[in-house]
Amino acid sequence: MALSNVVISADVGFGETGVSSDGGFISGILARDDYSAFIDALDGACASDPVPDALAMVCNDLPQVRNAGQNMFDIHAKGDGTFVAPDDEHPANAVSFCVSFTMAQASIVGFMSEKKD
Numbered sequence: 001m002a003l004s005n006v007v008i009s010a011d012v013g014f015g016e017t018g019v020s021s022d023g024g025f026i027s028g029i030l031a032r033d034d035y036s037a038f039i040d041a042l043d044g045a046c047a048s049d050p051v052p053d054a055l056a057m058v059c060n061d062l063p064q065v066r067n068a069g070q071n072m073f074d075i076h077a078k079g080d081g082t083f084v085a086p087d088d089e090h091p092a093n094a095v096s097f098c099v100s101f102t103m104a105q106a107s108i109v110g111f112m113s114e115k116k117d
Contacts (some may be wrong), residue, residue, distance in 0.1 A: 001038045003028040004077075010103070018107040027098040029083070032073050035095075039066050 010024030039062070045052060046059035058065075075083045076090035086092035 001030060002034045003030055005029045010101070015105055018105045020103055020105040022102045024101040024103065025098055026101070027096070029075075029077060030095050030097065031077060032070075032093045032095075035069055035073075039069065 006026070006028035008024070008026045010021035012019055012021045042055065042058065042062060043066075045055055046062055051059055072095045073092040074086070075094050075096060076086045076092060077083055077094040078090070083094070083096075084090050
């Protein structure tokens with residue numbers, strides 16, 4: 001799924017055994033079309049024989065997830081990057097979300113640079 005307008009923030013601390021964070025949040029916008037494409041891809045994987053082990057539990061609930069997901073879209077994303085409340089002219093085609101998180105202490109052992117084509 002592709003997210004837009006993503007913001008990630010956290011208070012990062014450094015300790016004897018690594019880094020940790022608290023007060024973190026991630027927020028963004030998910031478009032209905034991206035959500036539908038993701039669910040369709042899962043549906044295709046679930047139709048394979050055998051079903052991949054990693055998806056076995058997901059596949060049984062996929063119809064409910066698809067139906068419930070359609071009710072979460074509560075804003076209209078306009079083509080110019082702005083958002084408005086949905087109405088007859090602007091159907092709900094996106095959802096905004098915000099999730100808070102805390103990360104336990106961990107050691108950073110390396111990183112990968114961005115791959116350039």
